[in-house]
Amino acid sequence: MHELALARGVVDMIEAEAVRQNFSSVRKIVLEIGALSCVDEHALRFGMDASARNTLAADAAVEIVTAPGRARCFECDDDVTITTRGDGCPACGSHKLLVTGGEDMTLKALEVD
Numbered sequence: 001m002h003e004l005a006l007a008r009g010v011v012d013m014i015e016a017e018a019v020r021q022n023f024s025s026v027r028k029i030v031l032e033i034g035a036l037s038c039v040d041e042h043a044l045r046f047g048m049d050a051s052a053r054n055t056l057a058a059d060a061a062v063e064i065v066t067a068p069g070r071a072r073c074f075e076c077d078d079d080v081t082i083t084t085r086g087d088g089c090p091a092c093g094s095h096k097l098l099v100t101g102g103e104d105m106t107l108k109a110l111e112v113d
């Protein structure tokens, strides 16, 4: 359900862009899923198929890329990459981490006609 709502949001965004930039069909949609966002790629693909039906994005290829989880370690005072929420710092093992990236899904790129 979560992914379907996200997919609808993406299609809404594309339709708004189409009005603003005056394009009539979409060739390719690139979505980026943060490693910590809890978005399931397969569910998102299914959601995109369902949401894009009968829209200008109906024939668009959907490419999904993953963005790493990013966090700030208070012990190292450095930015580190983590793969799941609750991971320790890969450098020092500390759990005093502030997640700074990889929590969202974003529309990365759009190829249009």
Ligand SMILES: [Zn+2]
Pocket (backbone or CB within 6 Å): 073, 074, 075, 076, 077, 089, 090, 091, 092, 093, 094
């Ligand atoms: Zn650390």
